[in-house]
Amino acid sequence: FGVAPLMPLIREQLHLTKSEVGNILIASVSATILARLLIGKLCDTLGPRRTYTLLLIIGAIPIMLIGFSNSYTSFLLFRFCIGIVGASFVITQFHTSMMFAPNIIGTANALTGGWGNLGGGVTNLVMPLLAAGFAAMGWVSEADSWRLAMVVPGIILLILAFIYYRYTSDTPAGNFSDLPQTAAASAPKKNKGSLLAALKDYRVWVLTLAYAACFG
Numbered sequence: 328f329g330v331a332p333l334m335p336l337i338r339e340q341l342h343l344t345k346s347e348v349g350n351i352l353i354a355s356v357s358a359t360i361l362a363r364l365l366i367g368k369l370c371d372t373l374g375p376r377r378t379y380t381l382l383l384i385i386g387a388i389p390i391m392l393i394g395f396s397n398s399y400t401s402f403l404l405f406r407f408c409i410g411i412v413g414a415s416f417v418i419t420q421f422h423t424s425m426m427f428a429p430n431i432i433g434t435a436n437a438l439t440g441g442w443g444n445l446g447g448g449v450t451n452l453v454m455p456l457l458a459a460g461f462a463a464m465g466w467v468s469e470a471d472s473w474r475l476a477m478v479v480p481g482i483i484l485l486i487l488a489f490i491y492y493r494y495t496s497d498t499p500a501g502n503f504s505d506l507p508q509t510a511a512a513s514a515p516k517k518n519k520g521s522l523l524a525a526l527k528d529y530r531v532w533v534l535t536l537a538y539a540a541c542f543g
Contacts, residue, residue, distance in 0.1 A: 328447040329390065329480045330355075330406060332454045333473040337402070340470050347399050351406045358410025366414040367421070368522060374503035375422035376495050379415065383488035386412035391481030394474030412484075419443060425498050450480070 330337070338348060362382075369378040389408035396402035419439050427435040457479055458472035467475050497503045525531050 328450040329454050329477060330393070330409065332451045333458060333476060336458065336470065336473045340473075341396070341399060341402060343399055343402075347403075351403055354403055354407040355410040355413075358407045359413030362411035362414035363417045364522075366417045370418055370421040371521065374497035375418050375425065376492065376497050376502060379418045379422070379495075380488045380492040382412065382415060382418065383484045383491065386415075387481040387484040387488070390484065391478050394477050416440070416443065422495075422497075454480075 334348065337343070343351075366378060366382065369381075373381075386409065389405045390412070393402065393405040393409065396405055420436055423435045423439050424432050454476055458476040459469075461467050461475045462469040462472040498506070500506060
């Protein structure tokens with residue numbers, strides 16, 4: 328979400344056309360879709376704690392490096408890579424479902440999902456202020472202020488990666504790697520072909536279509 332409010336500056340400096348801006352948006356969403364499929368599988372195998380930490384660290388790299396873009400092609404590539412961070416939604420919902428009792432999972436998921444979306448709104452307000460602040464302090468020109476501003480969310484992601492790895496666990500009983508010794512019964516079954524099984528379940532597609540309709 329950090330790039331979107333800075334697009335007026337970016338579009339002007341990189342001389343992007345309306346169709347190129349549209350392609351950039353499509354690339355970002357496409358990356359999110361692909362990443363969510365992979366991240367869902369990693370949550371089942373690596374566990375949400377390690378998966379989230381890896382996603383935050385890997386996602387921080389293109390976020391901070393997008394400031395080096397000097398053409399439509401390079402910006403499109405970085406924007407595509409940043410799109411993987413959108414898969415964090417999957418981990419949040421998975422982790423919340425693992426940590427809370429069945430009678431309050433709905434409330435917990437609603438709170439984390441809703442509060443997470445609030446971040447997108449706050450970002451739309453904060454990023455232009457950051458860019459303007461850096462330009463006002465004379466650190467960069469107004470035209471290049473978006474480049475420095477994008478470093479800030481990258482740093483925040485790295486800080487949160489450390490906090491998440493240090494202060495969370497996969498389940499109330501412990502991490503997936505410890506469960507065979509502590510609470511094997513609580514560990515999710517790592518069945519081969521689980522993705523294919525999910526794709527064959529009509530209920531998955533009913534939920535998929537409903538979610539697509541709500542978002543679209």
